[in-house]
Amino acid sequence: MECISVFDMLKIGIGPSSSHTLGPWRAAERWIKELKSAHLFEEVDKIDVHIYGSLSLTGKGHATDYAVMLGLSGEDPVEVPIENIHTTVQQIQEQKTINFGGERNLPFVPETNIHFHKKFLEFHANGIKFEAQLKSGIKKSNTYYSIGGGFVVVKERKNAKQKIANFHSFPFPIENGKQLLQYCTEQNTSISKIVLKNELSLNSKSEIDHKTREVWKTMLQCMYTGCHTQGKLPGGLNVHRRAFDINKNLLGVNFESYSSPEEWLNTIRNTEVKFRQILKWVSCFALAVNEVNASLGRVVTAPTNGSAGVIPAVLMYYLVIENHKADFEDIQQFLFVAGEIGSIFKKGATISAAMGGCQAEIGVSSAMAAGALTELLGGTPEQVLMAAEIAMEHHLGLTCDPIGGLVQIPCIERNSMGAIKAINAAELSLGSDPQDAKVPLDKVVETMWATAKDMSSKYKETSEGGLAVGINMSDC
CATH class of the missing domain: 3.30.1330.90 (D-3-phosphoglycerate dehydrogenase; domain 3)
Structure with a gap:
């Protein structure tokens, strides 16, 4: 496995x-x-x-x-x-x-x-x-x-699973959601703790903590950079950077009253938290990451670069809106759950838009974020997988049709939509009994892969279909 x-x-x-x-x-x-x-x-x-x-x-x-x-x-x-x-x-x-x-x-x-x-x-x-x-x-x-x-x-099987001759064996090898829930039940523990036990078979706790901090540091810096950079994105589409304006308008007189990403985060915690402001902040975080990504900046694949904004945006939502006392342990817990859900999609389907369309990128990232947020908000393992399923279910069939082959339109906005859907999916799962769920996570993974195989190749990151041909570079 x-x-x-x-x-x-x-x-x-x-x-x-x-x-x-x-x-x-x-x-x-x-x-x-x-x-x-x-x-x-x-x-x-x-x-x-x-x-x-x-x-x-x-x-x-x-x-x-x-x-x-x-x-x-x-x-x-x-x-x-x-x-x-x-x-x-x-x-x-x-x-x-x-x-x-x-x-x-x-x-x-x-x-x-x-x-x-x-x-x-x-x-x-x-x-x-x-x-x-x-x-x-x-x-x-x-x-x-x-x-x-x-x-x-070197040689990839057609179902986009990685073929490896020799690989490490986890103490809790996981192929699908059913196996993951079984381990959680047998061990009477959370998904993040099962993931930690597997990671400890690869690295020491201090090494794991260091890697987690580097991932989060990169995510936070990426959001900070995106929210403080003006201008247009390179590539010829002349896409205006929006994260700067949103960040500035939401912070008002507090804009640039800080000198580091961490101080910026704490400044946001003191802002107004009405529903519209929350929507704007989540979108701002997601847009910021993918504007940096579009300009050859440093990001974290989550699970891909094109979908890199969803997970940090949802994690920032938790830190600045839901729990002002959240610490490194919460961040690590979130990333562990997100990573495990992503691996289930990779093993059972694909995370490549060239194979599965944008459902394989934004859909998977939204599912990862939804499940991770659900655990942080107190959800059971069953509710975590339910949230991931809900998020993916409503991205099924999403095509990849980047205008001009650039990861800008519609890619950047799709990250903000994926983040909002993830939060909504988490709330739906937390208010539901998983026993009543009609579609298990494994079934939606299977359906996603079947949808990918049925999808026309022109909608799989070729710029030969959808918006990529409906809108010309000259129109921009």
């Missing part, structure tokens, strides 16, 4: 897309490591990169070419300074060379060495092949598949 850590579901990386940016970036890093293991790295004379399917059709809008160049240059998406991204790419373009692995300068012209193919490879919509010509003239190539959420595999 595949064992997925919370920190696999919640990865720190660079926007705008986990499958189209972070995945190819990680694939490039992986290829370099494999070349070194085979003692071929020093023999490489020339590099070509071939991008297929959805990666190709929306590659420029998702900065796939940037990700490839950065990955081949040895930059790490977790550590690279944001300001270095454009500088590195510009140097490659102007000098027509790439510092391969950060160690060797090789000739490289992005326009001729990165090849975009409309062809879809057999195993997954997001295929990428790295090809090296050695000094001997022999060519060596490896093909990878970016399957969503920054996960990269």
Whole structure:
């Protein structure tokens, strides 16, 4: 059984897309490591990169070419300074060379060495092949598949589950919601505590706490940055950043009376909490994250970059509206539950929009947030899964149709809608008896995957259907 850590579901990386940016970036890093293991790295004379399917059709809008160049240059998406991204790419373009692995300068012209193919490879919509010509003239190539959420595999089964030959075994291996509830009943404990026991089989408690803090720190910083950055997003759509204006209007005279993300959070706690203000704040948090994501900022895949705003927005809602005394333990509890629900969707269906449409991204993130919020609000494990089911049920069939291949329209607003739906789903589950539920979580996961397979390919992150063809770049 595949064992997925919370920190696999919640990865720190660079926007705008986990499958189209972070995945190819990680694939490039992986290829370099494999070349070194085979003692071929020093023999490489020339590099070509071939991008297929959805990666190709929306590659420029998702900065796939940037990700490839950065990955081949040895930059790490977790550590690279944001300001270095454009500088590195510009140097490659102007000098027509790439510092391969950060160690060797090789000739490289992005326009001729990165090849975009409309062809879809057999195993997954997001295929990428790295090809090296050695000094001997022999060519060596490896093909990878970016399957969503920054996960990269060599050969992916058609149902978008990761195929692994050897993997760690959790003390409580979980394939679906039914198994998760069984463990909670047998252990007489919550979902978050089952997740913690599994995580402790991978890392010490101090390591887990450190990783959690880094994830939350990145989420909070991302919201803070988005709420304090004006202007228009890059890419040609001229999308106006809205989080800044919403944040400023809601805070009024208190705007910028703080000097850190933590002080900002506490300032928000002292604002008015009428229903309309709550709606605006939740939308503001979600918009902020995805505006940062759209501008190649650092975000946390949750479970993807395109849906990165839902979970932090709902968690911030809990911190600034529901519980002013909430602390690190509450944040960790929320992230544990969210990560576990996301892994259930990944194992039973997909978190790749190229395979399942936007239901696989915003739908899954909304389900993750709904379940996590439900546990923090005192819900039982059964109510947690009920909330996750409700959230996904009302995203079934959601298409992925980004205008111009950019993760902006309709992607950014969809995060705010997913966050609001998550909160509503949590409240519905808390006011219900799970025994009366007609649709279990596992059934909605199964239905989501069936819907994905029935969905026309043009609605799966290709920019060949829906708003992507209904609205032209020239209209914007």
